[in-house]
Amino acid sequence: MTRATLDKQPHEVASMFDDVAANYDLTNDVLSLGQDRRWRKEVAKAVDARPGQKVxxxxxxxxxxxxxFARAGAYVVPCDFSLGMLREGKKRHAWLPLTAGDATRLPFRDGVFDAVTISFGLRNVQDTGAALRELYRVTRPGGRVVICEFSHPTWAPFRTVYEEYLMRALPPVARAVSSNPDAYVYLAESIQSWPDQPSLARLLQEAGWSKVAWRNLTGGIVALHRGIKAA
Structure with a gap:
């Protein structure tokens, strides 16, 4: 079993996700108390995929x-750098064009996609700015980005309770339901060290995105950031 460190070496993070691939979706559902399903519905609304679009x-x-996105009629390309995750995905959704790729060096041409999105993965990338620039590169002019990521609750008392859950309650729950509980200790630590909502918005702007905005979900446990590539 492996646990990534906060310097986010790609091979360590990929190996960690390889280890948890089989039970990853179920574990997330348990640890988020079912909230992850709601968060993903909000992502789908924000992306607003249409028939014929490339996502x-x-x-x-x-x-x-x-x-x-596929159900909405879009042509969606799922991309991940964990081969274990992709192999598990192939068992479940063989019809999807699952693609191996590094967020900092995407294997796609410039201006290919109408919309790009990443949920709960950006904080695991070693170079956040490089990933945001790559997403910008592969998006067509007028296209959009949607980022769903763990963030920081805005109400101080709630933030204290949440951080206690992350560091004290999450590890024993993870031991009960995950094949690699140490991986979820890393995930908790990576959430705590992640930039807050305004800081991520600034990184998006620095990467070239315009009309950057965000919306808090579940009191700021998760934030939904959006941006447009100027035409």
Whole structure:
């Protein structure tokens, strides 16, 4: 079993996700108390995929997050750097064009996608700015980005309770339901060290995105950031 460190070496993070691939979706459902399903519905609304559009779903894992875009009639490309996740996804969704790729060096041409999205994966990338620039590169002018990521609750008392859950309650729950509970200790630590909502918005702007905005979900446990590539 492996646990990634916060310097986010790609091989360590990929190996960690390889270990948890089989039970990843179920574990997330348990640890988030079912909230992850609501969060993904909000992502689908924000992406607003339409028939005939091309959507890149980065850090797609097993491809479960890509299903709403496919159901909307879009051509969706689930992309992830964990081969274990992709193999598990192939067992479940063999019809999806699951693609191996590094967020900082995407294997796609410039301006290919109408929308790009990444949920709960950006904080695991070693170079956040490089990933945001790559997403910008592969998006067509006028296209959009949607980022769903763990963030920081805005109400201080709630933030204290949440951080206690992350560091004290999450590890024993993870031991009960996950094949690699140490991986979820890393995930909790990576959430705590992640930039807050305004800081991520600034990173998006620095990467070239315009009309950047965000919306808090579940009191700021998760934030939904959006941006447009200027025409």
């Amino acid at each position: 890149l779903d980065l850090a797609a894992g097993t491809g479960t997050s890509s299903l709403p």
